[in-house]
Amino acid sequence: MDSRIVNLRSKLDVYKAMAGGGNLADCPVREVIHGLNGKWSSLLMAALAEQPYRFGELRRLVPDISQRMLTQTLHDLQRDGYVHREVFPTKPPSVEYSLTDLGRSMFGALHHLIQWAELNHDAVREARAGFDATQA
Amino acid sequence: MDSRIVNLRSKLDVYKAMAGGGNLADCPVREVIHGLNGKWSSLLMAALAEQPYRFGELRRLVPDISQRMLTQTLHDLQRDGYVHREVFPTKPPSVEYSLTDLGRSMFGALHHLIQWAELNHDAVREARAGFDATQA
DNA sequence: AGTGCTGGTCTCTTTTTGAGACCATTAAGA
DNA sequence: TCTTAATGGTCTCAAAAAGAGACCAGCACT
Numbered sequence: 380m381d382s383r384i385v386n387l388r389s390k391l392d393v394y395k396a397m398a399g400g401g402n403l404a405d406c407p408v409r410e411v412i413h414g415l416n417g418k419w420s421s422l423l424m425a426a427l428a429e430q431p432y433r434f435g436e437l438r439r440l441v442p443d444i445s446q447r448m449l450t451q452t453l454h455d456l457q458r459d460g461y462v463h464r465e466v467f468p469t470k471p472p473s474v475e476y477s478l479t480d481l482g483r484s485m486f487g488a489l490h491h492l493i494q495w496a497e498l499n500h501d502a503v504r505e506a507r508a509g510f511d512a513t514q515a
Numbered sequence: 516m517d518s519r520i521v522n523l524r525s526k527l528d529v530y531k532a533m534a535g536g537g538n539l540a541d542c543p544v545r546e547v548i549h550g551l552n553g554k555w556s557s558l559l560m561a562a563l564a565e566q567p568y569r570f571g572e573l574r575r576l577v578p579d580i581s582q583r584m585l586t587q588t589l590h591d592l593q594r595d596g597y598v599h600r601e602v603f604p605t606k607p608p609s610v611e612y613s614l615t616d617l618g619r620s621m622f623g624a625l626h627h628l629i630q631w632a633e634l635n636h637d638a639v640r641e642a643r644a645g646f647d648a649t650q651a
Numbered sequence: 652a653g654t655g656c657t658g659g660t661c662t663c664t665t666t667t668t669g670a671g672a673c674c675a676t677t678a679a680g681a
Numbered sequence: 682t683c684t685t686a687a688t689g690g691t692c693t694c695a696a697a698a699a700g701a702g703a704c705c706a707g708c709a710c711t
Contacts, residue, residue: 409558411632411639416552418668422545434689445669450690460642470677471688481638488631495624496547502617503547506596554699570658581700586659606708607657 414459419444419452421489424478427462428486431477461485550595555580555588557625560614563598564622567613597621 415421419441426432426440438449453476456462461482467473478486496503551557555577562568562576574585589612592598597618603609614622632639 407636407640408629408632411636412557412629413554414639415628416554416557418549418552421548421552435687438689445671446690447670447692448668451668458643458646459639460646466689469688471675474689481635481642484635485631488627491624491627492551493544493548495621496544499617499620500543500547503550503595504543506617507594510594510596571656574658581702582659583661583701584699587699602658605657608707610658 411459414455415485415489417452417455419448420456421493423449423452423456424461424482424486424489425493427476427478428483428490431475434474434476437476456482547595550591551621551625553588553591555584556592557629559585559588559592560597560618560622560625561629563612563614564619564626567611570610570612573612592618 415424422441423437426437432440434449434453437453438444438446441449444452453462453464457464457476460479463477463479463482465475465477467475551560558577559573562573568576570585570589573589574580574582577585580588589598589600593600593612596615599613599615599618601611601613603611
């Protein structure tokens with residue numbers, strides 16, 4: 380048996396998390412990660428991690444999101460159990476979005492990545508510039 | 516001054532990381548996160564975090580990625596400085612992909628999210644099923 | 652001569668996203 | 682009263698991104 384394959388199995392288990400048959404397709408971890416891969420998901424999670432916001436507040440807070448994608452991303456985050464949506468019977472009705480316990484737990488992990496990005500975005504930018512220079 | 520605004524500013528600074536003028540558009544953190552938002556980026560990072568792989572090995576390892584997206588995702592990861600690409604003059608030439616130091620550093624942060632997904636994917640699945648049931 | 656492996660690119664179709672108009676209800680201003 | 686604005690959306694249409702799969706050159710083996 381190829382030792383490289385053994386190595387692969389033992390270590391990639393972290394990602395595939397017991398995906399049936401040992402293949403990486405149909406992996407539950409992939410499904411979860413994919414739910415956070417949307418262009419706006421992590422940004423909205425970061426906003427709601429601070430405090431609940433109403434629809435219009437989020438729209439003003441993230442100036443370059445379209446109303447359509449804000450609706451849809453919030454809907455998806457709610458579906459995955461990260462976000463709670465509550466309608467208040469004011470006139471006109473207002474809607475408040477907040478993180479659930481699951482959402483706060485998930486953001487705890489996402490936060491590491493955001494902090495890394497904060498600390499290293501200049502390194503990434505440099506790498507990008509260097510790469511683009513050689514590919515000119 | 517509205518105390519909610521103050522609260523917002525102080526805390527969302529983590530995400531916007533000194534985006535000019537205080538708006539969340541054109542935020543360097545968003546650029547970095549966006550580079551990892553691709554459908555295949557985190558999966559390939561997890562694979563390469565274990566050991567270097569050749570193009571064909573990655574393709575076999577991730578059975579449902581198209582050759583086109585494998586090429587493109589590896590190219591993007593290389594551009595952002597996470598992945599090193601080395602061509603060996605064998606016949607036919609073989610290409611090996613490996614993580615750079617920056618890539619390993621970034622994966623350290625990403626790893627938290629992957630582990631969270633591993634531990635909580637059943638909770639997410641339940642939330643999703645419950646949500647879909649009420650929306651029927 | 653034919654087959655297969657290497658790591659790709661090219662084209663075509665389908666899915667996702669973005670831009671912006673539209674909607675009903677209500678309140679405030681002129 | 683008539684206009685204007687705010688609420689949280691939905692709908693349509695155009696643009697961008699992703700997926701499927703054909704194709705390619707170079708070389709080895711049979």
